[in-house]
Amino acid sequence: MPEPATSSADRGAGEPNGGPVLVRAVGLAIGYGGRAVLTDVSFELRAGQRVGVLGPNGGGKTTLFRAVLGEIEPLAGRVESPQRCGVVPQTERSRLDFPVSALDVALMGAVSGSPWWRRPGRAERGRARDALAAVGLADRADTTFGDLSGGQRQRVLVARALVQDAHVILLDEPFSGLDATSTERLEGLLARLAAEGRALLVASHDVEQVQGWDRVLCLNGRQIAYGPPPEVLTRDVLEATYGGAIVELPCGGGRGVLPAHHHHHDHG
């Protein structure tokens, strides 16, 4: 472990938060066609951290992911991220009628690591099966992707990132549409990945859920706040993040906060 960092952002929630910095954004502004969608983004993502990204739809979450992946150039500032950066997209986007098995999808993670003329062989197939076993889907390797449940599809896509040996994994609202059991399984899986020393950047709508993670990044066209959940998740920050209207949920003990309006806007 490196020496304990001293900035306030590093007083953590008890997790191994002292790992090396894997993603660093400094004064980042990003957008399309010269028009900024997201500005003033500065944060560090360390090995072993789960960072929740909160914000309304269209608030810049997807755009931030694309910048971390290096798919769009910053308008200002910079973002440093490693070569191996895995993505777990929303599964609605992946075509459910596509003729692939869970194993085929996991194997997709092996393409970038092979020379262009080589087809995945026995070794890659073995790694893909191991990755499916690691996400608890060893017995569904030969099932058609579209026949899996929503939670299983998310875990197959996590397995694909594992085959890629991604040190940083970006997850785009992985919990949306999952039932309680699937949510719990995926939560456990993410905790395990973080414990292995991977860094996870997770877009979410669930304020209560991210309270259990290491850092929270609040976005709404600009960075509203970044830091440990207890410091960040204040009424002021959430109102700025979701544009004013917040309702407190009267749930026992927990401090449930939800954005009052939850419209669907186009992603940038």
Added chain:
Amino acid sequence: MSSVWHALADPWSQQIMRRAFAEVVLLGVAGGALGCWIVVHNLSYSAESLAHALLPGLVLAALLGLPLLLGGAAGIVVAALAVALAGRAPEVGRDTAVAVVITGLFGLGVLLALSPATPPGLQGLLFGDVLGVADGDLLLSAALAAIVLAALWVLHGRLLIVGFDRLSAGGLGVGATFVDAALLGLLALALLVAVQGLGNLLVVAVLIAPAASARRLCRRMAPMIALSIAIAVASGLGGLYLSYYAKTAAGASIAAVLVVAYLAIGLERGVRESWLRRAAATG
């Protein structure tokens, strides 16, 4: 029994028919395999558009006495540029722009073909002349089949990634634009070679129909490609027999067998699914 055998063997006694059989087998292998990726990448409409849009190039080559291959290649380049430019027109939807360009080019081709100067053979350009293939054409088709199979073998993983979810392709180290360009390049190549045997109107049938049929029956890419090739080759051979004995046009007979195969598979699937649904409802 011996009469059936005789009926099957009889066409093979003629050189013309032997060449035609070889041509449909080669085009069936290339078209059947490539067609699967065209279908799962939702490029069927683009394939048809490109095929029709290269007609003016073919007709001009025929008028000027140039090789058809050259005319077709020039036609495809012009069509691709026109489509790319039309797609940028801000007020018109992309589909509409492509439709206008393709229809315009196809009409231009027909107009040229109907001019008095055109040598007889417009029918050959539209419907192909699979019975007129020479050894050189066969060599070209063999090269096409080899190139298509080799390219699809190498690109398999990347085609799968881009077709599955193109927005994630970059994160997996795959350039979606490169894969698109490679697939469209193979499509253009296949159209160019196959259009001489099967004609401008029917070439799309051998690319799309076998793959669409196989798609209904297969849930994995590899068996789908194998079945698609089998359907394409079998329909090609069946169409030639039909044309031999029913004295129908060869290209049209092949297209007819392909479509009948597709409808038969679709019907069988539909009946089975509704039967399963009824069984599930009552059981």
